[in-house]
Amino acid sequence: MISDAVIQTIAGFVPRENIRRREPMNRHTTFRIGGEADCFVEIESMEQLQKLQRYLRIVELPCLVMGNGSNLLISDRGYAGVVLQIGPRMQQIRLEGDRMIVQAGALMSQVAKAAYEQELTGFEFACGIPGTIGGGVVMNAGAYGGELSQVVSQVKVIDREGNVLELDNETMEFGYRTSAIKSHPFTVVEVTLQLAPGEREAIRSRMNELAAKRREKQPLEYPSAGSTFKRPEGYYAGELIMKSGLRGYQIGGARVSDKHCGFIINTGNATYEDVRDLIAYVQERVKACFGVDLEPEVIFVE
Numbered sequence: 113m114i115s116d117a118v119i120q121t122i123a124g125f126v127p128r129e130n131i132r133r134r135e136p137m138n139r140h141t142t143f144r145i146g147g148e149a150d151c152f153v154e155i156e157s158m159e160q161l162q163k164l165q166r167y168l169r170i171v172e173l174p175c176l177v178m179g180n181g182s183n184l185l186i187s188d189r190g191y192a193g194v195v196l197q198i199g200p201r202m203q204q205i206r207l208e209g210d211r212m213i214v215q216a217g218a219l220m221s222q223v224a225k226a227a228y229e230q231e232l233t234g235f236e237f238a239c240g241i242p243g244t245i246g247g248g249v250v251m252n253a254g255a256y257g258g259e260l261s262q263v264v265s266q267v268k269v270i271d272r273e274g275n276v277l278e279l280d281n282e283t284m285e286f287g288y289r290t291s292a293i294k295s296h297p298f299t300v301v302e303v304t305l306q307l308a309p310g311e312r313e314a315i316r317s318r319m320n321e322l323a324a325k326r327r328e329k330q331p332l333e334y335p336s337a338g339s340t341f342k343r344p345e346g347y348y349a350g351e352l353i354m355k356s357g358l359r360g361y362q363i364g365g366a367r368v369s370d371k372h373c374g375f376i377i378n379t380g381n382a383t384y385e386d387v388r389d390l391i392a393y394v395q396e397r398v399k400a401c402f403g404v405d406l407e408p409e410v411i412f413v414e
């Protein structure tokens with residue numbers, strides 16, 4: 113539980129209307145799962161974040177930085193600490209030649225649309241990934257042969273002391289669905305993308321083609337966090353799960369999607385435990401059938 117005095121201090125850094133107590137996190141995750149966070153703060157500037165991070169470190173309050181919540185599985189017990197959302201209030205995009213400088217809370221779909229409008233190519237692959245560019249950089253999000261590491265030239269972050277650091281592509285240590293930020297307590301505030309001049313119609317038709325593929329293959333009509341597991345080397349997780357006889361397998365309200373076995377979906381009333389137990393069961397069956405270890409891509413928050 114967070115005291116009134118702490119909330120008062122936070123309200124000295126961030127407008128009062130951006131701060132909510134006992135905020136249900138199922139409103140902020142694409143899985144539609146998650147209990148209450150003691151405190152939820154919508155960040156609107158780097159300066160606010162610097163002050164808040166410094167303060168939270170001094171008072172030793174746990175904090176969770178999130179974007180659009182599209183890769184998070186949050187416990188039904190909620191989050192005992194402060195959730196900092198880098199989202200709708202930090203979405204500015206500006207252009208410098210072929211480079212786009214994007215605030216971390218901008219959605220990848222918004223960035224893709226802006227790139228298309230400016231006739232810049234290179235970002236089409238990300239148009240259907242339902243996260244922020246900040247979350248995307250942390251995860252090195254990717255699809256259809258592209259990933260953020262191919263277009264990110266600079267990442268502005270702040271550390272828990274509130275210092276600003278500029279990381280170049282190499283320092284980001286991008287790997288498959290990972291980056292240096294996964295193991296450092298940095299918060300992404302701005303991302304610079306290096307794109308290339310392109311042809312408007314070609315950009316649009318590629319984005320339409322990829323959106324159609326997603327609609328055809330993915331269970332977008334259900335809440336989920338996308339692919340539940342990372343792709344194991346030499347295999348496809350969905351195929352292994354299907355061949356293990358788990359298509360449509362259900363625990364409580366959590367189900368292996370019939371449309372794409374790589375997705376675990378919330379059929380309506382899934383709990384955190386339902387999803388966690390289903391993930392564990394799938395891992396066990398796939399290991400027994402194929403000897404392959406599936407590693408979750410989804411991030412557990414307890």
Ligand SMILES: Cc1cc2nc3c(=O)[nH]c(=O)nc-3n(C[C@H](O)[C@H](O)[C@H](O)COP(=O)(O)OP(=O)(O)OC[C@H]3O[C@@H](n4cnc5c(N)ncnc54)[C@H](O)[C@@H]3O)c2cc1C
Pocket residue numbers: 142176177178179180181182183184198216240241242243244245246247248249250251252253254255293298299300301330332336337338339411
């Ligand atoms: C239907 C669906 C389809 C998907 N398809 C794809 C796909 O094709 N490819 C793919 O890679 N992913 C996909 N995903 C997963 C997800 O969209 C990506 O992982 C995305 O990059 C997460 O961004 P987010 O803003 O939602 O991050 P969140 O889920 O909010 O957070 C993810 C992680 O990043 C951290 N984080 C978020 N923002 C910041 C920040 N500003 N600074 C520091 N840390 C931060 C969080 O602490 C957490 O560890 C899909 C998800 C869904 C629901």
